[in-house]
Amino acid sequence: AQSVTQLGSHVSVSEGALVLLRCNYSSSVPPYLFWYVQYPNQGLQLLLKYTTGATLVKGINGFEAEFKKSETSFHLTKPSAHMSDAAEYFCAVSDRRDDKIIFGKGTRLHILP
Amino acid sequence: KAGVTQTPRYLIKTRGQQVTLSCSPISGHRSVSWYQQTPGQGLQFLFEYFSETQRNKGNFPGRFSGRQFSNSRSEMNVSTLELGDSALYLCASSLVSAVSSSGANVLTFGAGSRLTVL
Numbered sequence: 001a002q003s004v005t006q007l008g009s010h011v012s013v014s015e016g017a018l019v020l021l022r023c024n025y026s027s028s029v030p031p032y033l034f035w036y037v038q039y040p041n042q043g044l045q046l047l048l049k050y051t052t053g054a055t056l057v058k059g060i061n062g063f064e065a066e067f068k069k070s071e072t073s074f075h076l077t078k079p080s081a082h083m084s085d086a087a088e089y090f091c092a093v094s095d096r097r098d099d100k101i102i103f104g105k106g107t108r109l110h111i112l113p
Numbered sequence: 114k115a116g117v118t119q120t121p122r123y124l125i126k127t128r129g130q131q132v133t134l135s136c137s138p139i140s141g142h143r144s145v146s147w148y149q150q151t152p153g154q155g156l157q158f159l160f161e162y163f164s165e166t167q168r169n170k171g172n173f174p175g176r177f178s179g180r181q182f183s184n185s186r187s188e189m190n191v192s193t194l195e196l197g198d199s200a201l202y203l204c205a206s207s208l209v210s211a212v213s214s215s216g217a218n219v220l221t222f223g224a225g226s227r228l229t230v231l
């Protein structure tokens with residue numbers, strides 16, 4: 001069965017600092033991987049996704065993530081945090097066999113001025 | 114084009130009552146998925162409908178049910194409400210469903226319906 005673990009339910013970084021949100025997955029087959037962001041009182045928006053090919057995936061708002069099969073990880077990074085990045089971030093995995101998308105419990109990102 | 118629309122946005126019910134939530138997907142999207150979001154459990158998958166058929170189902174009791182209409186609009190119903198059903202219920206639509214897609218099933222979410230059970 002698939003599962004997703006996001007390390008740290010809350011992460012705080014200073015404005016301008018590197019953002020690193022960690023995600024590890026478990027899947028018996030090569031997965032599809034996603035990062036979604038949720039701003040207050042809104043639904044989730046897709047940031048980026050990995051399907052096949054290049055393991056470094058670039059998304060919107062300057063975010064990127066790297067698929068590392070050996071580490072079963074898909075960490076999300078952004079070189080320089082902006083106040084507008086404050087939100088909750090969800091990593092998700094999809095099994096290529098049935099496509100049911102399983103979400104992690106989320107990481108709330110706080111940006112310190 | 115219009116996004117995913119969920120109604121009502123907020124509602125308050127008491128234990129034992131039942132509730133129906135509605136979701137209108139993006140025009141052309143035939144798949145609708147429902148998730149329950151709570152602070153402790155995160156997003157938990159409820160079910161997915163495609164062309165009026167339930168394609169996938171999560172691990173929720175039978176009190177939780179859904180349906181999809183021919184215009185792809187979907188409703189979910191929770192009967193005999195319990196305090197623990199208080200949550201944000203999110204609907205998401207996508208073009209394709211599990212069976213027919215390549216697997217990278219990108220979801221577009223609505224803003225959710227926040228249910229409070231007293």
